[in-house]
Amino acid sequence: MALTLPALPYAPDALEPHISAHTLSFHHGKHHNAYVTNLNKMIDGTPLADAPLDEIVKAATPGPMFNNAAQAWNHTFYWESMSPEASTPSAPLAAAIDAAFGSLEAAVKALSDAAVGHFGSGWAWLVADSAGVVSVMSTHDADLPLAHGLHALLVIDVWEHAYYLDHQNLRAAYVTAICESLLNWNRASERYAAVAA
Numbered sequence: 001m002a003l004t005l006p007a008l009p010y011a012p013d014a015l016e017p018h019i020s021a022h023t024l025s026f027h028h029g030k031h032h033n034a035y036v037t038n039l040n041k042m043i044d045g046t047p048l049a050d051a052p053l054d055e056i057v058k059a060a061t062p063g064p065m066f067n068n069a070a071q072a073w074n075h076t077f078y079w080e081s082m083s084p085e086a087s088t089p090s091a092p093l094a095a096a097i098d099a100a101f102g103s104l105e106a107a108v109k110a111l112s113d114a115a116v117g118h119f120g121s122g123w124a125w126l127v128a129d130s131a132g133v134v135s136v137m138s139t140h141d142a143d144l145p146l147a148h149g150l151h152a153l154l155v156i157d158v159w160e161h162a163y164y165l166d167h168q169n170l171r172a173a174y175v176t177a178i179c180e181s182l183l184n185w186n187r188a189s190e191r192y193a194a195v196a197a
């Protein structure tokens with residue numbers, strides 16, 4: 001059974017003015033869809049044809065299959081990392097953030113700095129290890145925390161296709177808009193509860 005492109009978890013214009021429906025029509029409808037379509041061609045007729053996406057990510061060796069599987073996984077995770085509705089971390093996640101960064105503001109600044117400062121294409125993540133300790137990391141190209149034994153909580157896509165239509169070359173404006181207005185702390189809190197369980 002082929003993998004399918006998951007629907008966006010909100011209306012295409014829900015993230016405006018920060019991220020436009022025009023951007024999402026390309027980013028979700030073209031870029032994300034291409035990763036899913038390419039991966040389906042690669043797994044067709046192989047033992048991974050019916051595997052869930054995270055199993056394909058873990059099984060794939062470096063190269064085109066890993067890149068397409070990881071990018072399919074990363075983008076679904078990215079859509080769910082944002083919401084037009086304001087939210088705050090759960091008490092357990094807030095406590096872990098305070099322990100690691102001193103404050104929520106400091107954690108968001110660390111995430112923002114990682115996103116803005118990342119050289120080239122990639123991703124900036126808030127992650128937790130299996131003990132529940134949170135940190136910020138960035139990964140290049142399609143790489144992701146799952147490949148490093150870490151649990152992703154939030155992500156910001158810093159490939160140019162994520163922001164060029166709305167912000168041109170101004171990555172910092174795009175990152176600031178996400179950090180100030182779109183981070184989905186409800187979803188991050190659910191993900192953290194699953195790590196700590």
Ligand SMILES: [Fe+2]
Nearest residue numbers: 031157159162
């Ligand atoms: Fe992307």
